[in-house]
Amino acid sequence: MPSRDEIFEKVKTALVDALGVDDDEVTSNATMVGDLGAESIDFLDIVFRLEKSFGIKIPRGELFPEDVLSSTEFVTNGKVNAAGMAALKARMPFYDLTKFEQNPSVQNFPNMLTVEDMVRYVQSKVGG
Amino acid sequence: MRWFWIDRFDEFVRGRHAVAVKNVSLAEEHLHDHFPGAALMPNSLIVEGMAQTAGLLVADAIDYNRRVVLAKVAAAEFHFDAVPGDTLRFKAEILDLKPAGSLTKVSSTVDDRLQGEAELFFAHLEPGEGVPKLFEPDELLKWLDQMHIYDIGRDESGQPLQRPDW
Amino acid sequence: MRFTLLDRVTAIDPGKSITAIKTLTLSEEYLADHFPRFPVMPGVLMLESMTQAAAWTIRLGEDFAHAIVVLRSAKNVKYGDFVEPGKVLTVTAEVLSQDETTTKVKATGTVGGRTSLTARLTLERYNLADRVAHGDALDARVRTEMRKLWAVLHPAGRGAGAVRPLVYGAAVGGASSPLPGAAYRQGAIDPSGDVAPLAGR
Incomplete structure (x- = not known):
């Protein structure tokens, strides 16, 4: 079972390759969108690289819950509602959603994801 | 200038890999500007030749059901500049393919010397995702015929590709 | 093309x-x-x-x-x-x-x-x-052509001697603006590179 640091290093490599950023920019606290410039197209590229690097399968919607964020059941007036937040927490226990809960606007979701969230996601997949 | 940056396919194995060739010729107008009296094939256009090789491989693999567009050049690197008289040989392989996108790797060689390498990422867009139809079926088929895909193409089991009846 | x-x-x-x-x-x-x-x-x-x-x-x-x-x-x-x-x-x-x-x-x-x-x-x-x-002869030819093209691409260089090397500051009449093109559009610089309002001429 890989250690957290081993996972972090491989996640870092995937992000450096997918986003064209420098090694030292990929810190645990760096946000994917704000700090590393990830755009929607990059998330699929990151999925490809994580799958290959860790030998895992990442189904659509697991890393990035586009289905929840676009559902009328879970989104009211552009904000994720209580049912939606419960769905996100159940689906994505590896993400730290505390900040997002303060302003659960749908467009905020990609902005709050950090490198550490990616690491925790991979940990949940490889059982680390 | 027209927008054909490969001259034909030499190998085409559905869903796997493809090899296409592109001759560099002084009859091409752009070479007289890049650079005057010292023609060098622009590497940006070599990226396009790579993208056409890989993009058609990907589009065939998903049965032309979605609109395949170059969304990202993850990395491209060139080791020397191609000149008139050179034949560029692009070899593309699909690294990964999902319904929404694909990652490909393409190399460019001149006389077996590695001229360039690139990782190209394609988005596969559905109608309604902001892109209208790119081709009428016959316009696309005309290009595929010109590229000899149905003359030399094979599926994974080695059987000749069936020319579609669009 | x-x-x-x-x-x-x-x-x-x-x-x-x-x-x-x-x-x-x-x-x-x-x-x-x-x-x-x-x-x-x-x-x-x-x-x-x-x-x-x-x-x-x-x-x-x-x-x-x-x-x-x-x-x-x-x-x-x-x-x-x-x-x-x-x-x-x-x-x-x-x-x-x-x-x-x-x-x-x-x-x-x-x-x-x-x-x-x-x-x-x-x-x-x-x-x-x-x-x-x-x-070296090829280089000289490319350089000459590139200077000509530069004079076309950059409005402050037009009409100011097509193959003359542009020196910034001098080319815009001593102004230190890094935006000669923008200034030209606003009428502050005429195509010869001299500072003169276009309006009123």
Whole structure:
């Protein structure tokens, strides 16, 4: 079972390759969108690289819950509602959603994801 | 200038890999500007030749059901500049393919010397995702015929590709 | 077609940064193929626009010392929006670092204020004199042609002696504005490069 640091290093490599950023920019606290410039197209590229690097399968919607964020059941007036937040927490226990809960606007979701969230996601997949 | 940056396919194995060739010729107008009296094939256009090789491989693999567009050049690197008289040989392989996108790797060689390498990422867009139809079926088929895909193409089991009846 | 993928340079800080525009028109032949039902600027030509913009600030930063300036590598060239005929692509390139033969550049492209592409590029510069026989004569020819093209691309250079090397500050009448093109449009600089209001003449 890989250690957290081993996972972090491989996640870092995937992000450096997918986003064209420098090694030292990929810190645990760096946000994917704000700090590393990830755009929607990059998330699929990151999925490809994580799958290959860790030998895992990442189904659509697991890393990035586009289905929840676009559902009328879970989104009211552009904000994720209580049912939606419960769905996100159940689906994505590896993400730290505390900040997002303060302003659960749908467009905020990609902005709050950090490198550490990616690491925790991979940990949940490889059982680390 | 027209927008054909490969001259034909030499190998085409559905869903796997493809090899296409592109001759560099002084009859091409752009070479007289890049650079005057010292023609060098622009590497940006070599990226396009790579993208056409890989993009058609990907589009065939998903049965032309979605609109395949170059969304990202993850990395491209060139080791020397191609000149008139050179034949560029692009070899593309699909690294990964999902319904929404694909990652490909393409190399460019001149006389077996590695001229360039690139990782190209394609988005596969559905109608309604902001892109209208790119081709009428016959316009696309005309290009595929010109590229000899149905003359030399094979599926994974080695059987000749069936020319579609669009 | 010609291989000039910029129409005008609007700002330059030689050797450091540059902003230029490329207007897209349906009269460009390749748009008939890319794509027949949806003419848009091919992504690799946006890459070429960024490369050419970067090459100009490199050339101007060293007074055309190297004849050949070419794209050597590109990282993370991302396309956001399509550029359609009638639109103007504005490209900006900023030099991050430079050594004896290569220059690293960060480049962006915007359409109507929205970012439509971003990239990190490495360009290589060299002289043919170092690679082929009679290369020095070839270099001289390329340099002359490049100076002529620069005078066309940069309004402050028009009419001011097409092959005369431009010296910044001097070319805009001693003004230190890095935006001679913008100033020209506002009427502050006439095409000869002299400072004089266009209005009232």
